[in-house]
Amino acid sequence: MIDNRVKFRHLQTFVEVSRQKSVMKAAELLHVSQPAVTKTIRELEEVLGVAVFEKDGRGIRITRYGEAFLKHAGAALTALRQGFDSVSHALHADAPPIRVGALPTVSTRIIPQAMTLFLKEDVPARIKIVTGENAVLLEQLRVGDLDLVVGRLAAPEQMTGFSFEHLYSEQVVFCVRAGHPLLSAGSDLFGELERYPVLMPTRASIIRPFVERFLIANGISGLPTQIETVSDSFGRAFVRQTDAIWIISTGVVATDIADGTLAALPIDTSETKGPVGLTVRADAIPSMPLALLMRTIREAAAEAAKS
Secondary structure, eight states, rough: OOOOTTEEEEEHHHHHHHHOOOHHHHHHHHHOOOHHHHHHHHHHHHHHTTTTTEEETTTEEEHHHHHHHHHHHHHHHHHHHHHHHHHHHHTTTTTTOOEEOOOHHHHHTTHHHHHHHHHHTOOOOEEEEOOOOHHHHHHHHHHSOOOEEEEEOOGGGTTTTTTEEEEEEOEEEEEEEEOOOOHHHSOOHHHHHHGSSSOOOOSSSHHHHHHHHHHTTOOSSSSSEEEEEHHHHHHHHHHHHSEEEEEEHHHHHHHHHTTSSSEOHHHHGGGGGGEEEEEEEOOOOHHHHHHHHHHHHHHHHHHHHOO
């Protein structure tokens, strides 16, 4: 349990004396007297119950207890400074934008609702939302071009250096236009698939392996007419105008199915279910606006999961 006697000045003074290896130099940089620095260090040592500095000839050196405490004290100060910076950025319109990568499964339903909630908070922050294949978005996140990726959990080998927060789970759906012939067909739907064009997720997409395993498990090793796409706008338009079958994550077409313009074929795809959530760099500390946006995404996802 953290002792409430430890104040910001204790950490700041301790870290500065550690850096300078001198009470006099630390006092000059902190714009306080040497006795004030010494008193602050003594107070910290009293709380810790150990000495953090010891005499070394005419100077001082940090003790092993001080070394153990230093990395945590430094990290705490860094986190506080970043917190102050994030609040400062949030108050200025010229702050860097929050850059979000959204996979198709969340860009139709979750992200619009999250943005509606975020805008109600009246935070003067700019948001940049980009869509694309999972591999591309994760690479942009890895190099710092994105701050957050929202979508399905990637394969383990792609998650090195990332942290994932699970929001909900969803499966794929075989989607067609309202009035499609297969909606009134018999029980052997898999035997009928090869008669129609099929929109498939691209090979770089997260759900492609789930779809391929599902098809193979149901006796389909290949489909004669395939169109690979991650474009939800193309998929939606093409399926509405043709007899094509769209194999896609439920979240992409949930609204279309709800309003009756598209329909899901009666195929049990529960084995394709996978987690959807927030992916960030493991070493990243979210700014205040980003933390707020992540909160509104959680709220939007919770609402969507109820429907």
